[in-house]
Amino acid sequence: MTERQYHVDGDLVPASEATVHVSDRGFKYGDAAFETVRVYGGTLFRWDAHLDRLADTCEILSLDHGLSRANLRSRVAAVLDANDLADASIRLSITRGPDTGGIVPSEEIDPTVVVTCRPLPRGGRESESTWDGPATLQTVKTRRPPDRALPSKAKTHNYLNGVLAGLELRVTGADEALILDMDGSVAEGTTSNCFFVDDRALHTPSLEGPVLPGVTRDVVLDLAQSEGLPVRTGRYTPDDFRSADEVFLTSSTREIRPVGTVDGIDVDGGPVTPLLSRLYDALVERECYAVESADESGSTGDSETGDDPSSSQ
The missing domain is CATH 3.30.470.10 (Aminotransferase class 4, branched-chain amino acid transferase, N-terminal domain)
Structure with missing residues (x-):
């Protein structure tokens, strides 16, 4: 090899x-x-x-x-x-x-x-999943530090907070941690943003809290709004996730992953998560596989190697 x-x-x-x-x-x-x-x-x-x-x-x-x-x-x-x-x-x-x-x-x-x-694996409509089955989500004792201690909007190499949360999962064998802020509200996972669905709307923790502004999170919110789904952001407790009709996680590599249990409580599932997954796959198919030539959206098939003065840091 x-x-x-x-x-x-x-x-x-x-x-x-x-x-x-x-x-x-x-x-x-x-x-x-x-x-x-x-x-x-x-x-x-x-x-x-x-x-x-x-x-x-x-x-x-x-x-x-x-x-x-x-x-x-x-x-x-x-x-x-x-x-x-x-x-x-x-x-x-x-x-x-x-x-x-x-x-x-x-x-x-x-x-x-x-x-x-x-x-x-290939993404889009012919995609193969990068995960094995629905996730098991576990609330952990490790808390997300406040922004004044460690800015959540900065994606840095300092992932010790997530490491400590992940170590707690060894006790239950859960796939992902549900990390709370210092006030006990849900912030995010170790490497994911968290969503839940109830009979009112699609919900996700607000960026006003110590939450990394996920790129996939933004894509999912845009897809939901384009379908006319009610979307709300705010402060939520673990009970909101435990009692939800649907729960899912988002990240760049795992895209949209449904959650099967939260703290050992079964999440029955519903139509919203599969719908958003289909819409996500269709978007990827349209933007990444159905193009015949390179464009400025990030295709690596062009020959642009020079500096771009407008984007210098």
């Missing part, structure tokens, strides 16, 4: 040789931004939305990496081409780079840029 190729600081290298310096701040302190992007048929799904969130994270971190969107896209395209991948998950990471000083970063940075990948 051919070894995968990753992109590290401007060069394609075998996965076994893809390393960062021991003094890199992304390794030492989690001082780094990243995005995980789903690739369908060679098209980077919602690429602009991911780059917008990456830019927001870097702004929160005061991480001025100086790289254009076109530059980052060319690195991602190189990884897909080198690994002959059309359907995959791409992870793009930007750290503040090596720094031999203390916890306070130097003003001058030399960013480390890493692009890794893993193959995934």
Whole structure:
């Protein structure tokens, strides 16, 4: 089997040789931004939305990496081409780079840029699921820190909060954690946004709380509204999820995953989750598989490698 190729600081290298310096701040302190992007048929799904969130994270971190969107896209395209991948998950990471000083970063940075990948099944109407059956959701004791402690809008390498929540799942064997904020309201999962359906509407925790603004979350909300489904965001308790008619999770790689149980309580299911899944598949099919030529939506099949002054950081 051919070894995968990753992109590290401007060069394609075998996965076994893809390393960062021991003094890199992304390794030492989690001082780094990243995005995980789903690739369908060679098209980077919602690429602009991911780059917008990456830019927001870097702004929160005061991480001025100086790289254009076109530059980052060319690195991602190189990884897909080198690994002959059309359907995959791409992870793009930007750290503040090596720094031999203390916890306070130097003003001058030399960013480390890493692009890794893993193959995934085809998406769209002919898709194969990336998950095995409905998820089991478990409320955990680990809480999501408030924004003033760790900004939830920043998608950084610091995932210790999710790691601790995930370790709690070993007791019950659940698939995903239901993480609450400091006031006891549901925030999100370890790597997902959470939704539930009752007889009134489709609900998801508001971004006014410590909730990462998920790209797939936004897509699902748009699809629901386009179908005329009532949508509400707010503050919810675990009981709201336990007593719901339907519960599902969203993420870039798993798309829309139904939930079978919440804290051991069966969720019967209903028509909304399958409907949104079909609409999501149709959207992916239309935008990523039914195009005949490259466009500006994120297709990696073009030759754009130059800098884009309008998107410089």
